[in-house]
Amino acid sequence: xxxxxxxxxxxxxxxxxxxxxxxxxxxxxxxxxxxxxxxxxxxxxxxxxxxxxxxxxxxxxxxxxxxxxxxxxxxxxxxxxxxxxxxxxxxxxxxxxxxxxxxxxxxxxxxxxxxxxxxxxxxxxxxxxxxxxxxxxxxxxxxxxxxxxxxxxxxxxxxxxxxxxxxxxxxxxxxxxxxxxxxxxxxxxxxxxxxxxxxxxxxxxxxxxxxxxxxxxxxxxxxxxxxxxxxxxxxxxxxxxxxxxxxxxxxx
Amino acid sequence: xxxxxxxxxxxxxxxxxxxxxxxxxxxxxxxxxxxxxxxxxxxxxxxxxxxxxxxxxxxxxxxxxxxxxxxxxxxxxxxxxxxxxxxxxxxxxxxxxxxxxxxxxxxxxxxxxxxxxxxxxxxxxxxxxxxxxxxxxxxxxxxxxxxxxxxxxxxxxxxxxxxxxxxxxxxxxxxxxxxxxxxxxxxxxxxxxxxxxxxxxxxxxxxxxxxxxxxxxxxxxxxxxxxx
Numbered sequence: 395x396x397x398x399x400x401x402x403x404x405x406x407x408x409x410x411x412x413x414x415x416x417x418x419x420x421x422x423x424x425x426x427x428x429x430x431x432x433x434x435x436x437x438x439x440x441x442x443x444x445x446x447x448x449x450x451x452x453x454x455x456x457x458x459x460x461x462x463x464x465x466x467x468x469x470x471x472x473x474x475x476x477x478x479x480x481x482x483x484x485x486x487x488x489x490x491x492x493x494x495x496x497x498x499x500x501x502x503x504x505x506x507x508x509x510x511x512x513x514x515x516x517x518x519x520x521x522x523x524x525x526x527x528x529x530x531x532x533x534x535x536x537x538x539x540x541x542x543x544x545x546x547x548x549x550x551x552x553x554x555x556x557x558x559x560x561x562x563x564x565x566x567x568x569x570x571x572x573x574x575x576x577x578x579x580x581x582x583x584x585x586x587x588x589x590x591x592x593x594x595x596x597x598x599x600x601x602x603x604x605x606x607x608x609x610x611x612x613x614x615x616x617x618x619x620x621x622x623x624x625x626x627x628x629x630x631x632x633x634x635x636x637x638x639x640x641x642x643x644x645x646x
Numbered sequence: 647x648x649x650x651x652x653x654x655x656x657x658x659x660x661x662x663x664x665x666x667x668x669x670x671x672x673x674x675x676x677x678x679x680x681x682x683x684x685x686x687x688x689x690x691x692x693x694x695x696x697x698x699x700x701x702x703x704x705x706x707x708x709x710x711x712x713x714x715x716x717x718x719x720x721x722x723x724x725x726x727x728x729x730x731x732x733x734x735x736x737x738x739x740x741x742x743x744x745x746x747x748x749x750x751x752x753x754x755x756x757x758x759x760x761x762x763x764x765x766x767x768x769x770x771x772x773x774x775x776x777x778x779x780x781x782x783x784x785x786x787x788x789x790x791x792x793x794x795x796x797x798x799x800x801x802x803x804x805x806x807x808x809x810x811x812x813x814x815x816x817x818x819x820x821x822x823x824x825x826x827x828x829x830x831x832x833x834x835x836x837x838x839x840x841x842x843x844x845x846x847x848x849x850x851x852x853x854x855x856x857x858x859x860x861x862x863x864x865x866x867x868x869x870x871x872x873x874x
Contacts, residue, residue, distance in 0.1 A: 434683060441687070487823035490840065492736035494822070494847045514688035517695055521685065 447503065651819050655812065658739050669739050673728035697724065704866045711766075712869050722751070723862045730811060730854030734818075734847070743815060745808045752803035755865055760796070763872025771872060799868065803861060810857050814850045821846060 443451035449466070457465040477483040658665040678690050686694070701720045705713055726742060733740025741747050763771040775792040776785065825839035 437683070437685075437687060485826075487819060487826045488736045490822035490825050490843060491818050491847075494818075494840070494843045495734050495736065497844060498847050498851060510692065511688055514691045514695075517691050518685050 447500075651816065651823075654739065654815060654819070655743050656739075657744065665739075666741065669741050670729075673725060673732065676728060677724070704862065708866060708870050715866070715869055718755075719862050719866060722755075722865075723858055726807075726858030726861060727855055730858055731851070733811065733815065734850055734854060740811060740815065742807055743812045745804060748804035748807045749800070752807075752861075753800040756800040756803065756868060759865070759868040759872050766872075774871060799864075803864060807857050807861055810853055814846075814853055818843070818846060818850060 445451055445454060454466050457469070461468065478485070658669065677693060678687070680686070680690060680694065697720055700723060701716050704719060705716055708715075729740060729742050732738055733742070760771070775789050775796070777788065777792070780788050821839060821843045825836050825843055828836040828839060
């Protein structure tokens with residue numbers, strides 16, 4: 395892990411400018427990440443590539459131009475054989491212990507590795523899912539709010555019709571009221587006029603009666619006793635003639 | 647490079663420079679520091695999850711006053727586990743095989759629980775020396791026994807860890823030697839011995855984690871006791 399850091403920082407150190415600047419840069423050249431806090435660069439998708447679980451891929455890439463594909467393996471074997479033959483590394487009981495613990499480690503990693511990695515990913519995903527849920531809930535709520543707003547706007551358009559209807563109602567009421575009052579006025583005026591007519595008719599009638607009475611009175615006063623006796627004799631003679639006529643009719 | 651069986655338990659020095667500090671600091675380099683990121687790498691996520699779970703588990707039965715010990719006990723657990731597990735690698739030195747280290751961890755922590763208990767509730771702390779419901783005649787004897795058991799706790803803590811790890815390492819060495827020596831003589835028996843070694847290594851891995859856990863658990867129990 396640390397070797398990769400040195401490998402990466404090597405070219406950076408080489409490429410730095412003058413010696414003075416190199417001294418300043420050297421203290422920071424091992425920091426390969428951004429110096430700012432934000433925005434943070436995203437984490438790489440995969441960790442450092444390793445071959446056979448422990449040897450970084452950079453070793454193979456480094457040796458490839460000079461020694462090809464088998465280079466690192468030859469190096470490893472050569473080193474091992476050198477150390478064994480010169481007895482720099484002595485095979486003793488620790489070797490067996492090393493083989494044993496190596497077997498345990500390899501068995502553990504191969505068997506439980508993917509599960510542990512999936513578990514770690516699941517923990518992260520749960521975190522993301524929780525935040526995503528909040529975000530989704532907020533989005534749906536806002537979408538609902540937009541729909542409600544649109545509906546309200548549609549309702550507002552319809553409100554004009556409501557106002558028109560109400561306005562019509564009020565106009566009709568006013569009209570009814572006006573007509574009632576007109577009717578009332580007409581009735582009152584008619585009553586007044588009828589009164590006047592009745593009064594006039596009364597006048598005419600009274601004059602008529604008065605005149606008739608006056609005429610009768612004057613006629614009665616103008617009847618002399620001579621005339622009275624003559625009229626009574628006439629009446630009697632008329633009556634006698636009538637009686638004779640009726641008797642004649644009865645006999646026939 | 648001839649190794650005797652007890653070389654692994656000698657505090658390492660190189661040209662007179664003691665390397666014990668390096669051995670003690672090595673586990674720290676293996677655990678990444680939490681970043682200001684919201685989503686971290688797998689290792690960091692797992693580390694965070696483990697420490698959270700562990701602290702929750704240990705401190706559930708302890709009342710909130712004792713939660714001040716959370717950092718101490720969680721870091722102790724991680725420290726001891728990593729020291730023990732790293733010691734299983736070949737040619738490594740396990741600091742926890744040294745009695746001095748373990749006593750240095752056990753005695754101050756145990757003493758802290760006792761003193762805090764005495765300070766906060768002296769009557770209850772002294773009352774722990776006598777279990778409930780003892781017959782009157784046994785009281786003096788029992789007090790002596792309880793006091794002895796109280797004072798033997800740090801010894802037990804330290805020696806338990808030391809003995810388990812030392813014994814385990816020594817057994818691995820012996821059985822590995824047996825397998826190694828038998829290989830040219832009786833290969834079949836050597837293979838059997840190698841199987842035994844494999845199983846023993848599995849056991850040692852378990853023991854490494856368990857012993858660390860037991861250490862921390864017992865300390866938390868003492869803490870619980872003193873605060874209740």
